[in-house]
Amino acid sequence: MKIGVIGSGGREHAILRALWRSPDCEKLYAIPGNGGMSEAETVPGLKASDLDGIVKFSREKELDYVVVSPDEPLVLGLVDRLMEAGIPAFGPSRSAALLEGSKVFAKEFMKRHGIPSADYRVFSELSEAEKYIEDCELPIVIKADGLALGKGVIIAKSREEARIGLWSIMGEKKFGHSGDRVVVEEYLEGPEVSVLSFTDGERIVPMLSSMDHKRALDGDLGPNTGGMGVIAPNPCYTEEIAGECMERILLPTIRGMKEEGRIFRGCLYFGLMLSRKGPKVIEYNCRFGDPEAQAVLPLLRSDLLPILLSCTRGGLSEELVRWKAGHSCCVILASDGYPGAFESGYEITGTKLCREVYMAGVERKEGRLFSSGGRVLGVVGTGESLPEAIESAYRDVEKVYFKNMRYRRDIGARALRLMGGEDGI
Template identity: 40%
Template sequence: MKILVIGSGGREHTLCWKISQSKKVNKIYCAPGNGGTKEVAENINIAANDIDGLLEFALKNKIDLTVVGPEEPLVLGIVDKFEDKGLKIFGPNKDCAQLEGSKEFSKKFMDKHGIPTAKYKSFTEYYDAKKALDEFSYPLVIKADGLCLGKGVFICNTREEAEDVLKNILKDRIFGVEGNKIVIEEYLDGVEASLLCFVTNGKIIPLESAKDYKKIYEGDKGPNTGGVGCYSPSPLFTSKLQEKINKSVLSKIIKGFEVDGLDFKGILFIGFMIVNNEPKVLEFNVRFGDPETEVLLPRLESDIVDLFIKTIDKSLQESDLLWSNKHCVTVILTSDGYPDKYSKGHEITIGELDDSIILFHNGTKYDEEKLVTNGGRVLSVTSLDKGLKQARENIYNNINKIDFIGSKYRVDIAKE
């Protein structure tokens, strides 16, 4: 088979790495890819949001399966366009992708189908939104409705902060059309958790659990990031909590898809806040998470290409997913200044890493023959071992063998 993976981050490198282990595959392309995907795939210089360019490439090269990494092409309707041409593609269609593409759409879906979530109201006009602040207590959350590269969510502790955020989004248009609408939500105080699931043919099949770290500094301090570390499995997902999630969330999502005529095929990423041991849904994503992918796929023992094909063909069963009992940890090396301003183009030197280390590239590229930084999150240093402590030690015994100007990382990932 010839496989096309779309995207350029750590998630896509991990997908290429896992796909390369399938005996069914003899060629992998990655568009546009990065310095790491180059090791297991042929990088193709087509942007992830260039739907027509990707479609032309897939048709010309007789691609047997396309796997979509990031959310933007899904929201733009890449699945619909590929399927119209008879191409196999893994990911939800444009209608289903609205669950991530529009915060209001997802909140309305939750409300309609009784899925526990925070109280909310949505607005398009600044003065209407400003007036509605009186209906919420502080802190509260304001979200731009569309895709904002992870920067569209604001926790406001005072009315003054909230008014400033509303002005920035609705009047100053800092997110352009993605901020044409905003959602004001009550703030949920609890423990954040996430669950990735395969969805197909009226079934929702959870993957193994993972815990990620979003804050840039040790002790979960500082601004949110796209994720700077992760481990799997997570002790938070006890059988009791999983039972509650199955009953109050997963069963209602599947029923909601049926009622609303949403033929969801792909990955549904559910972001939770666990409040007093009760799960409430913060958001939906419609693709693999990053860095969750970097710790889940090393633990997956099934042929991932089989899982993709069976999801598309609607024949996937829970028994198709086989998992290792080992623990997996990833620690992400970031550029100095991330998640705010940072510089790129710094040469990366990698010493001789132990066999216990798997290195996934997030933001790298080759400048002629030199591997250089090309993003805020640069490399995911990953280890799979029999215990969490050992996997963690493997990483911290090796991470200093990797160097570039401005290299940063947290030292407390998986410490608990």
């Protein structure tokens, strides 16, 4: 099969590499891809948001299948456009992708279907939101309604932080029209769990759970990022908790979307909080997580391609999805300053000495790799135990270098504490 993968980050590289291993994969295109994706032919002149261009390209190249990975083209309806053109595609329709495209929709959907989540209020006027935060209980969580590159969430511990956060989203329009409305939620406490899942709209098969590290700095300090590292599986997500989440969250979500005429086919991401009152949904994403995919997919024993096709065509089953024993750890190497201002354009060395590296903010010039983004690389280690996986990842991190390289040195540390009975677990 000739397959196109839409996107250019580490998540897409992980998907590409998994597909590249499939015996049924004849040719891969990364649209637009990046300079480090050696498994595929990249199409740098074609943006992931150019729906017309992607449909035209897919027709010209006679692609047999297209995997739509990033949130923006999914929310814009790229899967619908491809299917209308007779090109099978992996990912939810535009109507189903609204589960991520609008946090207001997601909250109201969960309320309609009795899916546990944080209490919330919705505001479309800055003045009303400002009035509310003057006497609400702190801390609170403020979320831009629409897509915001994973950065539209503010945890405000003081009223001043809340005022500044509201102004940046609704006043300054930091995220454009995504901030026309905001969701103000109660602050939940407890271990966080990411659960990616395959679904054909009728059945849902969870992948291995994972633990993301969103903060920029060691000790979970600094601003929120798109993710600085991840481990899998998450030790907090026991079989008992997984069973409860399946009955109270995963299945009701798939059934609810079907009832509302928004059948969800593709990868559905559940961001969960294991609160004292039980598991609750923090957020939905309508695609593979980044960097969760970089830690989860290396542990997939099964051929990824038949799984994706079964989500698109129907017929997904647990028998199709098999996992390796063991653990994984992904450490993100970023440009210093990320998620704020940063400098890039520096040569990257040492990646060929690593066992598993996924390229994100990378470009190729005259056969050499250079940094070109905030999150540059994801270095992955696996092992029979979590300590072995962490050690393996950091051993390879030490082999890589580019100027202004920064990374967290404590990816997986909290998981180890939790496994040892600390942090109240």
